[in-house]
Amino acid sequence: MDFKIALIKGDGIGPEIIDATVPVLEKVGKVYNHKFYFQEVLAGGCSIDKIGVPITDEALDVCRKSDAVMLGAVGGPKWDNLPGDKRPEVALFRLRGGLGLFTNIRPAILYDALRDACPLKPELADKGIDLVIIRELTGGIYFGERGRYIKDNVEVAYDTMPYSVHEIERIGRVAFEIARKRRKKLCSVDKANVLETSRLWRQVMHRLKEEYPDVEYSDMLVDNAAMQLVRAPYQFDVIVTENMFGDILSDEASIITGSIGMLPSASIGSTSFGMYEPIHGSAPDIAGRGIANPLATILSAAMMLRYSFNLEAEAQAVERAVADVLDNGYRTGDIKCENSIVVGTKEMSRLVCENIKKL
Numbered sequence: 001m002d003f004k005i006a007l008i009k010g011d012g013i014g015p016e017i018i019d020a021t022v023p024v025l026e027k028v029g030k031v032y033n034h035k036f037y038f039q040e041v042l043a044g045g046c047s048i049d050k051i052g053v054p055i056t057d058e059a060l061d062v063c064r065k066s067d068a069v070m071l072g073a074v075g076g077p078k079w080d081n082l083p084g085d086k087r088p089e090v091a092l093f094r095l096r097g098g099l100g101l102f103t104n105i106r107p108a109i110l111y112d113a114l115r116d117a118c119p120l121k122p123e124l125a126d127k128g129i130d131l132v133i134i135r136e137l138t139g140g141i142y143f144g145e146r147g148r149y150i151k152d153n154v155e156v157a158y159d160t161m162p163y164s165v166h167e168i169e170r171i172g173r174v175a176f177e178i179a180r181k182r183r184k185k186l187c188s189v190d191k192a193n194v195l196e197t198s199r200l201w202r203q204v205m206h207r208l209k210e211e212y213p214d215v216e217y218s219d220m221l222v223d224n225a226a227m228q229l230v231r232a233p234y235q236f237d238v239i240v241t242e243n244m245f246g247d248i249l250s251d252e253a254s255i256i257t258g259s260i261g262m263l264p265s266a267s268i269g270s271t272s273f274g275m276y277e278p279i280h281g282s283a284p285d286i287a288g289r290g291i292a293n294p295l296a297t298i299l300s301a302a303m304m305l306r307y308s309f310n311l312e313a314e315a316q317a318v319e320r321a322v323a324d325v326l327d328n329g330y331r332t333g334d335i336k337c338e339n340s341i342v343v344g345t346k347e348m349s350r351l352v353c354e355n356i357k358k359l
């Protein structure tokens with residue numbers, strides 16, 4: 001099959017990690033007989049430098065007309081003092097909003113070979129971590145009405161957290177469908193003991209669970225979920241939650257698996273189109289040195305194969321190749337441990353390519 005992929009290299013280590021991911025996709029194409037067509041799109045600080053804006057309408061249009069977007073990372077100290085609406089991160093908001101990407105999917109997996117990097121007690125790490133957080137991305141308190149006013153001569157600020165039945169239902173369906181393809185367990189996280197939005201959220205989820213009797217469903221309050229993630233992360237398969245809770249819980253889930261350089265993410269909407277990126281930033285401190293860990297981006301490409309192209313075997317082939325390279329002792333500097341063989345970005349990419357086989 002043929003697929004069109006828009007490539008946003010971005011800033012800092014962005015170009016290095018995207019350049020390390022393209023050969024992996026080309027190898028998958030060769031082994032499984034697919035053709036990937038890549039088109040580069042300018043966004044982030046590099047776009048500000050060249051054209052004066054974080055992303056142009058034309059660039060957005062190229063993304064929209066592709067089957068998927070792969071993003072490195074944007075931003076860096078060079079652009080830190082620009083006003084809010086001119087900063088590189090605006091490109092991310094325009095991409096997510098403009099492309100209707102309302103679901104963020106973040107797996108948190110503890111690889112056997114990286115068990116030592118897990119900050120939890122060894123007996124907990126031994127039970128394994130393999131969960132996915134599904135976060136609503138375009139609603140809730142980050143997008144609700146906000147403002148400031150004066151009451152009794154004192155300044156007051158407020159933010160609101162609106163959610164419609166439609167917004168809850170569409171993210172709920174994505175979560176149930178993903179749970180169905182995994183271990184069939186879904187935990188919906190809310191704050192229904194306090195928030196009206198959460199009570200509506202729970203009501204809609206309970207209606208949906210009747211349609212998915214094969215999925216074991218549970219509710220959990222967000223404060224308990226934050227505790228359970230460090231107390232017994234092995235209990236979770238799929239977690240679904242609203243925007244702000246998901247923002248916080250997905251960062252917590254990332255850190256318990258060890259390195260930020262290992263964690264992929266996907267943002268999808270109501271079609272197969274999606275945007276795929278590592279969860280880390282542009283790492284300006286190591287940019288241009290050839291030492292960045294490309295695995296989070298390579299694993300994001302695996303998510304693209306799974307969620308946008310419906311190529312499950314190909315996605316697993318990439319994930320298996322990454323696990324094999326780690327099992328063979330190869331590490332980039334950020335995940336090195338005793339007796340590991342430290343390699344740079346390009347060599348890590350070459351090793352993953354070498355290990356991709358038809359499953």
Ligand code: NAD
Binds near residue numbers: 013076260277334
């Ligand atoms: P960061 O994730 O870029 O870096 C944090 C630390 O992790 C650094 O020490 C870095 O060297 C290390 N690190 C990150 N990715 C790595 C990798 N692949 N391999 C090895 N080490 C890696 O976070 P930050 O320093 O807070 O942010 C730097 C810039 O990135 C900022 O301008 C920020 O706004 C931007 N940012 C962009 C995105 C995005 O594009 N989606 C996300 C987060 C931050």
